[in-house]
Amino acid sequence: MTESQSTCQSIGIVAPQTAHFEEVLSLRSGARLDGYELVFETYGTLNAARSNAVLVCHALSGSHHVAGRHAGEKEDSGWWNNLVGPGKPLDTGKFFVIGVNNLGGCHGSTGPRSINPATECPWGADFPFITVEDWVDAQARLADKLGIESFAAAIGGSLGGMQALSWTLQYPERVRHAAVIASAPKLTAQNIAFNEVARQAILTDPDFHDGHFYVHGTVPERGLRLARMVGHITYLSDDAMGEKFGRSLRHGKAAYSYDAEFEIESYLRYQGDRFSRQFDANTYLLTTRALDYYDPALSHAGDLTAALAAARAGFLVVAFTTDWRFSPERSREIVYALAHNGRDVAYAEIDCAAGHDSFLLDDPQYHAVLAAWFGRIEV
Amino acid sequence: MPAYRYDYDVIAQWIEHGEKVLDLGCGDGGLLSHLIETRQVRGYGVENDPEKILVCLKNGINVIQADMDRGLTGFDDGFFDHVIMSLSLQAMHNTQGILAEMLRVGREAVVSFPNFGYWRHRQSILNGRMPVSRSLPYEWFNTPNVRFFTIDDFEALCAQSGIVIHKRLAFDDGRVIVDDPNFLASVAVYRLGRH
Numbered sequence: 212m213t214e215s216q217s218t219c220q221s222i223g224i225v226a227p228q229t230a231h232f233e234e235v236l237s238l239r240s241g242a243r244l245d246g247y248e249l250v251f252e253t254y255g256t257l258n259a260a261r262s263n264a265v266l267v268c269h270a271l272s273g274s275h276h277v278a279g280r281h282a283g284e285k286e287d288s289g290w291w292n293n294l295v296g297p298g299k300p301l302d303t304g305k306f307f308v309i310g311v312n313n314l315g316g317c318h319g320s321t322g323p324r325s326i327n328p329a330t331e332c333p334w335g336a337d338f339p340f341i342t343v344e345d346w347v348d349a350q351a352r353l354a355d356k357l358g359i360e361s362f363a364a365a366i367g368g369s370l371g372g373m374q375a376l377s378w379t380l381q382y383p384e385r386v387r388h389a390a391v392i393a394s395a396p397k398l399t400a401q402n403i404a405f406n407e408v409a410r411q412a413i414l415t416d417p418d419f420h421d422g423h424f425y426v427h428g429t430v431p432e433r434g435l436r437l438a439r440m441v442g443h444i445t446y447l448s449d450d451a452m453g454e455k456f457g458r459s460l461r462h463g464k465a466a467y468s469y470d471a472e473f474e475i476e477s478y479l480r481y482q483g484d485r486f487s488r489q490f491d492a493n494t495y496l497l498t499t500r501a502l503d504y505y506d507p508a509l510s511h512a513g514d515l516t517a518a519l520a521a522a523r524a525g526f527l528v529v530a531f532t533t534d535w536r537f538s539p540e541r542s543r544e545i546v547y548a549l550a551h552n553g554r555d556v557a558y559a560e561i562d563c564a565a566g567h568d569s570f571l572l573d574d575p576q577y578h579a580v581l582a583a584w585f586g587r588i589e590v
Numbered sequence: 591m592p593a594y595r596y597d598y599d600v601i602a603q604w605i606e607h608g609e610k611v612l613d614l615g616c617g618d619g620g621l622l623s624h625l626i627e628t629r630q631v632r633g634y635g636v637e638n639d640p641e642k643i644l645v646c647l648k649n650g651i652n653v654i655q656a657d658m659d660r661g662l663t664g665f666d667d668g669f670f671d672h673v674i675m676s677l678s679l680q681a682m683h684n685t686q687g688i689l690a691e692m693l694r695v696g697r698e699a700v701v702s703f704p705n706f707g708y709w710r711h712r713q714s715i716l717n718g719r720m721p722v723s724r725s726l727p728y729e730w731f732n733t734p735n736v737r738f739f740t741i742d743d744f745e746a747l748c749a750q751s752g753i754v755i756h757k758r759l760a761f762d763d764g765r766v767i768v769d770d771p772n773f774l775a776s777v778a779v780y781r782l783g784r785h
Contacts, residue, residue, distance in 0.1 A: 527647075546654055547664035553610070553632050558654040559643055576640050583647035 219298035221287050222254050222279035227319060230356050236314075236349060242339035245328065249353050250319030251275045251311040254295060255303035257357070263590035264359045265306045266350060266386075267291065268367030268374035271442070271498050272490065274318035277310035278303075293573040300581035305590060306363060314349045315341040315497045323493030324425065334493075336422020341497055343370070343505045347377045351385065363590050365524075366390035368570035369537060370498070373505050376545065379522040380507055388588055389522075390581070392529040393570040395541035396515050396548070397506040402536065405445050406499040409438035413492045422493050431492045436483035438495055443482050448533035448566035515548040525555035527584045529577065531569040532562050557584065596764045597676055597702050598624045600779045604700060604757070605629045609671035612696065614658050614688070615678030617642050619651030636662070659684050665695040674700040677777070680735040686751060693753065693784050702779040705760070707740030707772045724763065725776040741772040748782065757781040 227250050236244045252275050257264060267277045269290070278289035278296055295301045295308055312320040315338060323338040330337075354362065365375040365386045372394025378386045398406070413419055416434030420427045444452075456475040471477040511517040526549055530542035539560050549556040559580045563569040569577070598621050605611060609631050613622050616635025625631045634652045637643055646653035656662075659682055673696030675688070680703050682688050692699040704725035705711075711721035720730040728735065739747075741760065748755055760767040760775030767775040 543656075543664050550634055550652070550654070551666055551669060555652055556634075556654075557643075557647055557652055558656075559640075559647075560655045562640075576644075579644050580647060583644050586648065587650050 220296060221292070222289070222296045222303060224282050225252050225254065225276075225279040225289075226282065227252050227275060229319065230353055232349075232352055232356075234352075236345070236352075238339050238345045239342040240340040244314070244321070244339065247314060247321035247349070248319075248325075249311055249314065249321070249349060251309060251353060252277065252279075253310075253357075254278050254308040255306055257307040257359070258590060260590075261359055262361070262363060263305065263307050264354070264357070264362050265301060265308045266354070266362050266365045266375075266378070267295070267301075267308060267310045268346075268350070268365060268371035268378075269310065269313065270367065270369040270371045271495075271502070272486070273371065274316065275310040275312040275320075276318070277308065290571065293571075294578070294581065300578045301366070301585055302582075306585070309353075309357070311350055311353055313341070313346045313498075315494055315501075317491030317494040322491065323422070323497070324491055333423075333425040335425055336493060338493060338497065340500060342501050343373050343377050344381060346374055346501070347381050350374070350378075351382055354385070360385065362386045363588050364388035364390060364585070366392070367394070368392040369394055369567065370502050370505075373502070376522075377505075377507065379524040379526075380519065383521050383523040386524050388526070388584075389524045390527040390529070390584065391542070391545060393531055393534055393537045393542075393567055394528075394545070395537050396508060396518075396544050398503055399541075403503045405441060405536070406503055409441050410496055410499060412437035412441070413496060416492075419492060422496075424492070430487070432484075432487040435487035435490060435492050435495060436480075439486040439490075440479045440483045443479055445536045446567040448535065448564060450533060451565045451568075454564070515544055516551045519545070519548045519554070520552050522549065522552065522554055526557070527580070528556060528558045529570075529580060530558075530560050531566070531577075532560060533564055534567045534569060536567040596761060597777065597779060600759050601625070601674060601676065601700050601702070602628050604698075604781050605631060605672055608632070610669065612636065612662075612665070612670045612673045614662075614673065614675040614692070615681070616646065616651065616653060618645040619649045619653065621674065621676055622651055623649060658682060658688055661687060662691045662695050667694055668697060670696040672696055672698050672700055676700075676702050677704065679703045680737045680739070683736055685737055686747070689747075689751065689753060689782075693782065697783070698756070699782040700780065701782060702777060703739075703744065704735075705741050705772065705775050705778055706738045707742065708762070708776045709773050710776070712773075723776065741775065741778050744778070744780075752785050754783045754785055755780055756783050 230249045273290050278292045280287045297304050312318040315322045323334045327334040365378045367375040372391040375389045376391050379389045413434035416431035418429035419431040459474040508515040508518040528546050530539035546558040561577045563574040611631040611633045613635045616637050622633040673692040714721035760771030760778045
């Protein structure tokens with residue numbers, strides 16, 4: 212084993228666990244879940260003081276599988292594998308890292324695919340609406356179960372960043388630091404508009420059957436595929452797309468057809484197809500709705516500074532210059548609102564060409580920022 | 591740009607215990623660390639150099655990455671007790687804009703800059719070469735400085751812009767200069783306010 216491998220390794224083979232919750236979870240919509248399961252993974256070791264836990268919150272298409280690989284897989288498949296592991300910026304030699312599949316998800320936690328005990332059929336469209344705040348409540352119960360009174364940090368990108376931020380407002384005494392990456396204090400109208408196009412693609416797919424496609428034995432793959440294609444366009448920057456695909460034709464010349472002529476079409480179709488086979492349409496709907504609804508300032512007459520007054524954590528906010536879906540301006544709103552509350556906050560704006568997707572990549576400055584920030588956290 | 595310790599000490603004298611302070615062009619966070627240690631301030635820094643951002647993070651400084659030439663629009667009026675710009679004003683394009691912004695978000699501004707009218711600088715120009723000195727450590731071809739002005743120039747701008755000079759201290763290599771600072775001082779430090 213070389214020096215570099217020994218200092219920066221993969222977490223290796225990991226296995227998901229399942230936590231069962233019997234107590235009722237009251238949701239912001241007014242609905243309630245009488246019991247549920249959360250699937251999660253952990254990396255590293257919880258120290259004796261139980262003070263080194265870091266919660267990783269996932270975004271729209273993420274899951275509990277943050278780092279490493281599952282038995283039988285040849286390569287690491289965790290969605291934030293480049294960030295989490297021994298010697299990596301979120302160093303599992305120091306921290307006990309937890310990834311959890313959110314309620315309403317489709318990777319094992321209770322969601323629309325699960326059986327509704329009242330009907331003994333899959334929930335489908337009847338699965339209650341879940342908000343960012345509900346997710347945080349459910350995550351807090353998982354923390355209770357794991358004996359974690361307070362997290363050293365909560366971290367997330369995009370929708371995951373909203374959860375990390377919400378943690379500091381809902382449970383200010385239970386999270387000492389928060390990293391809010393490529394995120395926003397609320398979506399813009401344009402952002403909600405993109406979500407609506409994605410939802411309409413799913414809702415109007417004849418195979419969707421008003422969300423009860425499981426009992427019809429269908430999958431609204433066309434809708435999901437379109438939803439993902441639209442999403443993908445917004446996650447990349449114009450420059451990144453131009454650089455990666457340009458106007459390259461797949462066959463070198465025009466074939467005068469509506470098949471995938473340009474490389475970008477081929478890429479979008481591939482991404483859409485892959486996603487539509489893996490992801491659940493109802494989870495996509497409820498997750499985009501959670502994004503739309505998130506607005507902690509709403510109950511403070513739109514005053515974000517007032518909304519963030521409850522926070523006690525030390526913050527790191529990171530944005531990417533080419534991210535137009537969650538632009539740096541949105542991140543700065545969070546930064547200034549925290550500063551106006553006198554909170555500890557650092558803000559880095561990373562010059563990375565990849566658009567919103569940058570938060571999943573390993574840009575050297577981005578990872579150096581995270582390593583420096585996590586390095587200061589005392590456990 | 592390497593800041594002199596006497597610059598820090600002068601600035602610290604003007605800062606009260608527990609103030610809210612913003613340091614523009616905070617570099618590695620050295621001045622903020624000094625003010626946090628000696629005045630227990632609640633301090634924030636603005637910096638745009640990725641390397642310096644990393645050093646600030648390692649030092650636990652509340653650093654905000656931003657281009658100061660684009661203003662401080664995110665901060666509320668009068669939020670800070672003092673807004674400091676230590677040896678960076680000469681590197682700003684929008685001199686008047688940044689001074690106005692400093693006095694918008696801060697009750698007072700503290701500004702220090704190298705005096706281009708310093709006699710050694712004048713001597714260098716008379717000898718036909720652009721000055722290179724402890725206060726102007728760069729060559730003309732690699733300097734980050736974009737505005738070249740003297741103590742008298744700066745005070746004329748303050749008068750013209752309605753900026754009140756509460757206090758000025760001028761130095762030559764750490765020694766206080768009282769007489770003819772525009773000729774004898776290499777660095778000046780100002781405490782500024784609004785009318």
